[in-house]
Structures are given as C-alpha cells and as structure tokens.
Amino acid sequence: MGWTWMLKPAGRLNRSWKSLNWTFQAPFKAERVDAGRRAPPAIGCFFSSIYVDGLRALSARFLFSRPPIMQTPAFLDRDRPDVPDLVVPGGITPFFLQGRPVRGRLIRLGVLADVLLTRHDHPAPVTRLAGKALTVVAALASALKFQGSFSLQIKGDGPVPLLVADCTDTGALRFYARTDEDALNALLAETPNPTDRDLLGNGYLALTVDQGPDTDRHQGIVDIAGDDLAAMASHYFATSEQHACWIYLSCKMTDAGWRAGGLVLERIAGEGGSHVVGDEDGDASWETATILATTLTSRELLDDSLPPADLLYRLFHEEDLQIGHPRALAYGCRCSRARLADVLQGFPDDDLDHMAQDDGQIVMTCEFCNIDFRFPRKDISSHAG
Ligand SMILES: [Zn+2]
Secondary structure, rough: OOOOOOOOOOOOHHHHHHHHOOOOOHHHHOOOOOOOEEEHHHOOOOOOEEOOOHHHHHHHHHHHOOOOOOOOOOHHHOOOOOOOOOEEEEEEEEEEEOOEEEEEEEOOOHHHHHHHHOOOOOHHHHHHHHHHHHHHHHHHHOOOOOOOOOEEEEEOOOOOEEEEEEEEEOOOOEEEEEHHHHHHHHHHHHHOOOOOHHHHOOOOEEHHHEEEOOOOOOEEEEEOOOHHHHHHHHHHHHHOOOOEEEEEEEEEEEEEEEEEEEEEEEEEOOOOOOOOOHHHHHHHHHHHHHHOOOOOOOHHOOOOOOOOHHHHHHHHHHHOOOOOOOEEEOOOOOOOOOHHHHHOOOOOHHHHHHHHHOOEEEEEEEEEEEEEEEEEEEHHOOOOO
C-alpha cells in the first residue's frame, strides 16, 4: 500500500523545523524513471520521504522502519476523524462505442467535489486545478482490475509546487496541494485566472499504479506540457502509454457548490465492439468520437440534474453507444488516530520529546483531510529500540 502520511510539525517544533527548510521529496525527484518503466522499489512509497536537513535519520526511520499493520476496515475504525462517509454511487459511467475502437468514461464527482475541495482554503484557481486532478485519478482508477490505487503527483516550480491526488479501485478519493503563498499572491495579482500551467510551472507529472504489497508499482513520468491539466494528462498517455486519449476536465463553483467532472476517451485496439474495424475505419471512428466529444459543455458536464446516460446519449447516440455499470466514488482518506499512534510509536523517545509542544501535545496533521490529531506525549510509548 502507498504511504500517505505527512508529519506536519506544530508550535515550537514548527518554527525550528521551518528554519531547517524541510521539504517533501517526491519519488520522481529521487530518481527519474523512463516513461512506462517499472519504478525501482528503492523509490519507496508514494509521497513518502520527508527530508529534513539534519533530521534525515529521523525521517528515514519514520518511513522505512514502520512495522506492517493490519488494515482496519473504515466502518470498524472508531478512531477515524470526523470526516464525511460520503459515497456518490454513479460517479463513474464507463461506456464504449460498439464496433469502434473507442471506449470512455464520464466522471462526475457531484457533491463529493464540494466536500473534498472545501476542506482546504485555497484560492479558486487552485481549487479548480485540484478538482480536475481528482477527476483524472477517478477516471484512471476506475480502469484498475485489481485492488489498488492510482495516484497523480505533479511537482513544478510554480506557485503550486506540489499537487497530489489519488483514488483507490473502490473510488476513494483525496488530494493535497501545497502552495507558495507569496508566489501565488503575486501570480493572482497579475492574472486573476491563471492557467494550470501558470500555477504549476515547469516540472514533472507522475502517475503511479499501486496494486498492493506483493506487486510491483508501475510509474510513468513525463514533463509538464500544455496549458491545462487535460493537456498534461493527454501528453502523459501519448508519451507513456502510447495510445491516443482525449480528455476534457472541468471544475467550477456552481449554485450547488463546487462541482468537478470529466470525459475521457481512449482509442483501443478493436476490443470495444463486436468486430474489429480496419485502421482507416478506426481513424475515422476515433475522429468522429472526439469531434462529438468536443461539443460537451462544462454546464452539461457539471449539471447534477442531467443523468450521465442522458448526457452520453446526447453526445454519442449515432455511434452505437453502449453504457457499462456505473461505479461509485467516495470520500477516501484512510487516516485514523490508531494509524497515527502507530507511526508515532516508531519514533524513539528523544524524537517524541522534541515533537511535543509546550502543552505536552504532539500534533500530527492529515494534509489530505486538513485535520489535526493531538496526542498527549505521555500516552505515546516508543517501540523504537
Ligand atoms: Zn485524512
């Protein structure tokens, strides 16, 4: 499973750590991996390494000496924070065009977009970018055939230097965006509606499939290319997956709150229909499908009152549209007091003492949920040797 915790020091420790200029080390910075190649296991878990000058030993222990723990099902986990158990039953609608090399997915986060996005106090352009990132991972995770998760990480030199979104095979979604406040304010003063590229700058986009502890993680990395996230994701597919992909993403504040969604078309090798078409026919079918898809408007996509099947029928009714079983999306953080307490017990007493604030509390923050967990130092006994 992917490692998804970040330790955010608070209070007294916060100031001293800040002065040490700590940063999160994304896997693709540790070692660049050729697109499509399997990532070496040494890269470690997703979103993992916290590198702090002078505290590297501590962070390494934090990462790699953690004993395996049993996964508690969410419904049994009484230590979960007060976050919504929200499920959107028809969040993903898969479809294909019979007899044509085209399959696709319509993604609608519905009210889940508002719930996830409003846990963070970002300016609207960053929220829109995050909503689109959630849509991308929801679309890609819905293609997983095994238990696992799909994560998107973008690391750049812009005002949003790090964006992470992930989704499990069961549709559990979450995201985190780190912002550089000064750079972001300067950009927004200059351009109230910056592009995704303006926010992210130059850097890398990594997509990682993690299908469980006994499987290799598959990671593809490409440069950030294009002005918006849809173009960046399309570029990833063209470069890394080597098949044509058409992606439209939208995230907006509506009368009902934030909404996010997308339409993804993939060109496949004939499996989509009852017969395999020739290349020329395939080219024409693909072109027709993408032209029809471009008529989709953001208003239609984000309109809760328009059923997904009706929307797809509007777009593709002349192309022998076949709609598959819808899949659910859900609020997807797996944080709990029990898991964080387990992490803390992996630190030696000295480190735990340093983490404790003046009031004797150790504060750990789930950056996905934006929730602080407070542990009295006296209640945490170190299991580290
Ligand atoms: Zn959480």
